[in-house]
Amino acid sequence: MPRAPEPGFEDRVRESFARQRLMETLGARLVRVEAGEVDVELDVRDEVGQQHGFVHAGALASILDSAAGFAAYTLMPADAGVLSVEFKVNLLAPARGEVIVARGRVVRAGRTISVVTADAFGVEGGRETHVATFTGTMMTIQGRPGVAG
Template identity: 25%
Template structure:
């Protein structure tokens, strides 16, 4: 993988206020794959004490988006066009991992999947998404 893209991805990840706010971490990134982690804190829970589904979606969307980011030219960015998530188990573990992978790539659309797992590798949720490639206007 192009080292420039890797460094650019790390910089973009580290400069996103939301990701910092919810304490997501970029565990690893390589061509067509990204792994994001997040601690399951009380502030991220819903009424029953499980991690909120919106937070699960954010982790999976981020993992899929950064996987897609690894296959676009350096003058491009990625935004989510659509996504679908299956929530399989309530998130009660202390830490979760979103593993995003590129399934298919075109010039403007990249299809990704992402899986949310706990520390024991149990699958908690699965996402399929389409990412849209945007060229910088600079």
Template identity: 35%
Template structure:
């Protein structure tokens, strides 16, 4: 699957636009997203805020889930758990999400969020498990 008009709705949430999150890779059951880190993404100690990391993990998993859903349906998060493994520091965050189990009513996906440094090297900063309901698209 490519970033066609049929898929773009998944990444067009106003909150994602505010954060600057964008999909950079899409295939069936998998999505990679990227966020260029800005000052307003930081918390008080200069790390990327956990809310930004969690949002990225959640929405990218939802986008991956959307790639395997029947036409006319969309994912809606029921629950997600994020393990913050180390402080997120870098010029960008990259999230790789994949579907673990696609069901008719519930889908489970996982996300890994990496911090990218100035040399382009990635360090794993968070891992999430996301449970999503399969609901009619609005």
């Protein structure tokens, strides 16, 4: 089990997510925050689509990165910031439905580096289709001006 979160972690995650302009532009919502776990939802709309009518891979990668990164952030010190170091996304099926949900999870929370995963599902009529999977590495940043929260 990952380390225990510091008090107030959910408020810190929600506040930081709200400052992400790309998530705002995409219309993504932070829907669940637990220790080591975060879910982000994205409504399927033309504005996040590609030429064949599916959700664009860039939009998928963005919500997966945010879900995984904020999952890592839930277990970081209160004065820390989180930055992606690297990630890989596998697209498994065309991303479509009413909404896409990205579920980020911490595999291992280290002092400086955390390993994370996330999975994206297209949801239509209550039925989920696994559309993408993500693995990544997130870094805990402390003591760097402008990189907190």
